[in-house]
């Protein structure tokens with residue numbers, strides 16, 4: 001899946017729990033007329049049959065592509081093979097698992113605050129691969145602002161998660177920590193979006209095989225750049241999961257990130273810009289991103305409706 005526009009992105013607050021979605025009261029088996037019994041066994045709406053993390057992973061993430069991209073960029077920047085990944089704000093740690101499964105020499109440290117999300121990731125992404133992963137992957141429930149554990153070649157903060165930090169001081173603390181957690185030639189990749197659409201309310205739908213993924217940018221404050229974004233899912237039977245995930249963010253600009261990265265001691269900052277397809281291949285009126293990134297550092301770039309970028313901080 002090529003990731004392209006902000007409409008393909010995730011979130012922070014789970015408004016609706018898996019448990020709530022699935023709660024069914026077990027009825028005592030009784031002698032009831034066949035018709036009534038059949039009615040009772042009617043399938044629940046599709047919205048209640050899906051797991052929120054599964055919906056999220058399949059709608060938003062592309063771990064294999066990300067691993068390929070990070071390896072390629074790191075090799076280009078540093079001239080060697082990256083082996084240790086730190087995945088900050090890892091959620092279900094799908095990226096870390098894909099990283100380790102892609103090469104026996106690799107290891108990963110995946111960090112997130114949220115216990116239940118990590119538990120889901122352990123069950124679905126680690127345990128099924130336990131033999132292949134061995135002890136190469138660590139899941140840590142902690143704040144990314146805490147001192148780093150180990151040293152990574154690459155630290156990735158995907159899907160704009162660092163926008164949770166709404167003040168310059170907090171973001172600077174995070175970037176300092178991230179820098180300390182890197183090897184001497186390590187690279188921090190910060191994924192961020194921007195463009196004309198990013199500063200207005202917007203709803204964008206993307207049809208997937210089994211559901212429609214809906215990205216809503218509910219508000220954007222031009223003074224603070226605080227933005228409220230949400231993810232909803234719509235299903236073919238008409239059922240919906242509204243506010244499946246919500247983000248309360250500050251949308252950081254590229255120059256702000258650039259300046260802060262340098263301020264905390266990164267020696268260089270590079271901007272990798274996602275290439276956009278030349279034609280609207282799926283006919284939805286939008287030229288999607290191709291999943292390929294170009295180093296545009298120091299080059300003139302035109303403003304467009306929506307773009308995805310990796311800012312790379314070189315330690």
Ligand SMILES: C[S@@+](CC[C@H](N)C(=O)[O-])C[C@H]1O[C@@H](n2cnc3c(N)ncnc32)[C@H](O)[C@@H]1O
Nearest residue numbers: 010011089090091112113114143144158159161
């Ligand atoms: C939008 S999800 C990102 C999931 C995944 N990284 C991705 O790319 O799709 C953001 C995650 O950040 C976590 N998070 C928020 N603040 C954090 C903090 N200060 N330290 C660690 N994790 C945090 C949340 O628990 C949530 O799982």
